Amino acid sequence: MEDLPAPLLLEILGRLSDSADVARCRVASRALNSVAREIRSVHLYCSHLRYAKSRSPLTRSSITPFKQVFCRLISELHVVERVFIGVEKPLLLVAFDDVEDEDDDLFLSDVSFAKEWLPKVCRDLKSISISDFWVQSCWRRTDVLSLISSYCCELHELEVKNAWLSVDGLTPMPNLTVLTLQFIRLDDENLEKVNDSFPLLKDLNLIGVGGLKDPKVHLMHLRTCHWSVSNAPTSISIIAPSLVDLTLKCVKPNLLFIEAPLLSSLNLSVDSTCNLKVKEFSHLKGLHLESSGLRNLLLAFPFSRTVENLTAVSTKWESPVAVSKSILELLLHVCPNVSCLTLTSRVWSEFETYTGLEDLESRVQMKGLNEITAYLTVNDIGVTLSTIFSLLDSCSGLSNMAIFIHRDVVSNVTSNLISACMAHCTRVRWKWGMWKEGTRDTWISDGI
Structure with a gap:
């Protein structure tokens, strides 16, 4: 391992999907440690075991706070293009009754936390994924979207899961082409801010997004859309002249309007009957x-x-x-x-x-x-x-x-x-x- 060329060592580290594994490799090999600072992505997820140890009176003092680990890790890199931070799936099953305090170490969409690391790496960031811990995030409204939009001018992909998001102060992100919001409470009941702030979106995923009243997706460059509506809005509208692939799951809107003349693939799931109005699909x-x-x-x-x-x-x-x-x-x-x-x-x-x-x-x-x-x-x-x-x-x-x-x-x-x-x-x-x-x-x- 020590005799391998640096570009190959960097390629090996870059293929690891967990930054914790990268840290272990750095400890095990001097050669790997020497090139680790050139990695351009951070993938850090909090496991259920780590969470349990951080809450146990026997092990709590020996566990470094998760946010602190992430900030230390990201500060050691020269250039950061991709950030993936979140909790592993088993933590999503943790019940509210199991959490008695107001801990926020896994409230990852917290603006105060984002301000610690985002300004340092925003210049080269192309992709951000934040998967929050719902027990800690569901009752905390966050302005992290506006913070990201103000710092990350070159961002291409953005994913946020399990959070309560505000759109106050959200500014246009003309380079963003992929947006995923999953299990989100969104303070944008008609999706007006989403339409205005992400005008060049090509791929939109709204999975289990609540808080919607009369949502309208009106995006001129949208090519694919996966939309699963968690509540029962009065009406749903999709106007997307470039859309070719649409998956839409909704409860029982009074009105469902789709205008997508280039649509090639449609997966439509409606729990009950509704007033359906669609323009002719000549390419379906x-x-x-x-x-x-x-x-x-x-x-x-x-x-x-x-x-x-x-x-x-x-x-x-x-x-x-x-x-x-x-x-x-x-x-x-x-x-x-x-x-x-x-x-x-x-x-x-x-x-x-x-x-x-x-x-x-x-x-x-x-x-x-x-x-x-x-x-x-x-x-x-x-x-x-x-x-x-x-x-x-x-x-x-x-x-x-x-x-x-x-x-x-x-x-x-x-x-x-x-x-x-x-x-x-x-x-x-x-x-x-x-x-x-x-x-x-x-x-x-x-x-x-």
Whole structure:
């Protein structure tokens, strides 16, 4: 190790994902210690073990405060481009009842703490990630966003988790292209400051952001957006002329408005029905729809001739009694040129109990379908087989069918279902798997 060239040693240290490991290497090797100051990133996370020792009367005096460790570490580096500081996941499970004092050593978005290290390294910073300790941060409002915006002119990526953020004093950051706010209480109920302060954002992630009333994302350069709304705002608006990839999960807004003409991939999850208003998606290729009111969502969705890959998820049983069209027919009416279709268990169950399967082929065109994936519970093997056969007979171009059978279905029923399907249609390449709520899908056989 001591004979290796300095650039190689620096490359080795730079690949370590934890600055604590870097510190151990520095102690173990004189050569590594000599180049350590040239590392340009800091990754420091407080473990659950360290936290427990810092609170125990037996070990508390021997544990250096976490913030002090970080400030010492960052002060030893010549240039800092990336900072990742936070708590490990097990600490996120610590209950409020377990914390009796007002300690703030893991309140990492604290402005006073940020002022200790940020001004020293801000000139070269490209990326900042702060993952707070929610027990200490949730009741402390912080102005760390305004501090970062005033110091870090060249910042490209910013991530803040588990904090209560103010937008007071937030100034524009024209170089920021990636913003992630996760499990955040945000004092920007309509996202006006977010839109104004980060005008060139290309990647926006708002995961579990609360405190929103009528949020609007209006960003001209946004390309990807992952938005999971934790409360139930009155309305949600997305106006993004450059957006190509959108994942949106919301509760029950009165109004959901989307204007994204270049959208190519849409993953939309709505807990309940809402007033959906969208401009035409002329470039949409992949569509994932999930709702407790899937039928009403489909009735409100615009005609999308370009969709090729379609997934339908119903989170609540919808009775097909007294309806003129099954959910499958609605899906294929909205997306008539779909080639790859995935039907989850409740959608398939509704399809099985629909009374109009006999005339399916005459009512809906399915010639373009060449691949179907279905998740089955098999309450009645006869009904399930009849439904599969009707679907196969209506899809002349179908060449691949993947069927996942629930793990609780007895083995002889699964075997009989597989045998009957393969005997009925030999032109199809069959794939068989098993599924169950809360577990990963597994394959029984692939490509028979």
